[in-house]
Each structure stands twice: as C-alpha cells, then as structure tokens.
Amino acid sequence: MMDFIHFQHPESVHWVWVVLVLGVAGAGLIVRRQDKLNAFMAVTMQRRLLSQPSRIRRFVQLLFFVLCGVACVFALMRPQIVRQEAVPVSRHAANIYVLLDVSRSMLATDVVPSRLERAKAEIRDMLPSFTTHHVGLIAFAGRATVLSPLTMDHGFFRLVLDTASPQSVTLGGTNMGDAIRKATQFLSGHEGPKVILLVTDGEDHDSYPLEAAQEARQAGVVIVAVGFGSEAGSRIEVLDRATGTKKRVLDGAGREVVSKLDGELLRKIAMATNGVYVPAATGVLDLDDIMKRHILPLVDEANEVRMREVKVELFQWFIALGMLFFLGFILLESRWWLRHAQVHHEDREGGAA
Secondary structure: OOOEEEEOOHHHHHHHHHHHHHHHHHHHHHHHHHHHHHHHOOHHHHHHHOOOOOHHHHHHHHHHHHHHHHHHHHHHOOEEEEEEEEEEEEOOOOEEEEEEEOOHHHHOOOOOOOHHHHHHHHHHHHHHHHOOOEEEEEEEOOOEEEEEEEEOOHHHHHHHHHHOOHHHOOOOOOOHHHHHHHHHHHHOOOOOOEEEEEEEOOOOOOOOHHHHHHHHHHOOEEEEEEEEOOOOOEEOEEEOOOOOOEEEOEOOOOOEOEEOOOHHHHHHHHHHOOOEEEEEEOOOOOHHHHHHHHHHHHHHHHEEEEEEEEEEEOHHHHHHHHHHHHHHHHHHHOHHHHHHHHHHHHHHHHHHO
C-alpha cells in the first residue's frame, strides 16, 4: 500500500484562524499608521527626519510572523507519514528439542577439536535464531537425560549446553531410540510446531530408532538429523584423568574402537517424519544456515502475515520551519537591518542627485 499523511490532532487546525486574524489586524495597523503619518508629514520629510522601516519591510515582517504561526499550527496537528508493512506473526512459539549425542564415540577427533565440542559450538551459534521459540536439551548415550526442559531462557540453555559431556549420562553406549521417545513424550503436550534436532554420529546399539521416529511422526514431530563424523571411521581418544594424557578406547578384545558415521540410519529416521537429514561429516558445518533452510520453514508453517502501521513523525520539521520564519521576523526588527536599509537608501538618493 502507498504511504499517506495523517494528522494525529486535526482539531488543532482551528488555531490557524487565530493566526490569520492576527495577520489581518497587523496589516490593518500598518496601513492605518502609515496613513496617519502621511497626513501629518510629507513622505520626503519622513525619509529625512524619521528612522523607520518601510511599509514593504513591515509587510514582509508580518508575513514571516504569520508563516511562523501557521508552521506552529501544523506542528500542533502532529503530521505523520503512515506506512503499511507486512510482518510475520507467530500464532504459537515453536517447541524445539535438541538431542545431543554425548557418547564416547562423539569424542572422535575426525572433526576438530572433537565431534562433541564442534556440535556444541554450532548449537551455541544457532541460539540467537531461536529467540521467540522454546528450546530444550536432551543428552543421550546409553540412556537419555533431560539437561534443559523446554524454555525461552536461552542463557540457562547455553549454560547446560556448555557442561554437556559423556559424564552427563550415567550409562555408556548409544541409545538413540530412547532419546527420540523421551523428546516426543515431552513435545506431545505442547501446542504449535514440534521439532527434534538430532545431533549425533548415527551409531545406535539396538534401541529401535526407526520405530521411535514413527511414533514421533504420529505425534506431529518432525526430526532434523545432523550427522557428525566420517563414514570411513575414526579412532576414539579419551583423557586419562590420572596421567592427563589421551589414550585410545579399546573394546573387550583389546582392539581399538573405530567410530563410523551411520548416515543411512539418520536419513531413514529423518525421512520417517518428513524431516531432513544433513550430513555434516567432517567438513565445515553452519547449523544456523541449516536452521534457516530446514527448521524455520517447518516452524513458519504456523505463522501468518499481518499488516501493521509504521508512523514517522513530521512535527519537528514544522517546528524548525517556524523557528526559521521567526528568525527572519527578528532580523527585520533589528537595528542593524534598519541602519543598513537607511544607509542604502541615502546612497541611492545621493547617487540620484
């Protein structure tokens, strides 16, 4: 829609009649005064004996006074430019649970500095885009633990995210299915869009995550799966608290444990809920971009567009204009201007003579 001018106090326009009456009265006084002076003294004598402004200058001065008054009246009316802008309005805040894999396989260093630390850094960078939505955090390994319930207190969310580690969960392993079921259970009691952001390397120890994804779909939950790690596999190193050095994780037979990204499983989990799978692998990942491309379109389905008015005030411009006219009025009244006009008039008479 086109912009238009609106007056906040249109009733103030009646003050313009007061200004016009004063202007007419002032013009009458100028004419009457000049006529009386002409009847008492000749024009030539007036110029030689009296130091006074000319009639034209008085009318110009009166015009400045009237224009100053009119500008002030417009300022009192508070003119505004009104613009119509389309803004998205959310009917419901979205509910987003971040499922973060904190199993020892996420300590693999095929992603620098490790899969887990890289995932936590990316989630932190993504938080500013969730300012109007509820967000929660579930850490999972052999079991799922709620570190943060759904909240809009992103400072608290960031605090518990920073502390997430393999020690956040008491049981080792990777139980992805139980994490999805727990998040689905908490999300099912909320209105609005429901999204699970699953951040993991995709390894699972027989927790039936595909069945859990089907349950999530029935509850109206969409899963966005982000897979960290290399499909070729990477050895896992953990910090030995006793010696302060890193040592490789071994299985029961004494062989080095190699963790591989199971991208196919994550893709199936996401597709089961009509979600998306994002293979981060070991490359550079921008979770904020993933959120804008894949998560926000899911959330925005519950949004609507409304028109709102944006008003830009103009009264200050009319006040400034009124001050300029008043300054002109003062200058025409000043003695310097009068002396300057008189000297100019004498010079013209002397030149004519």
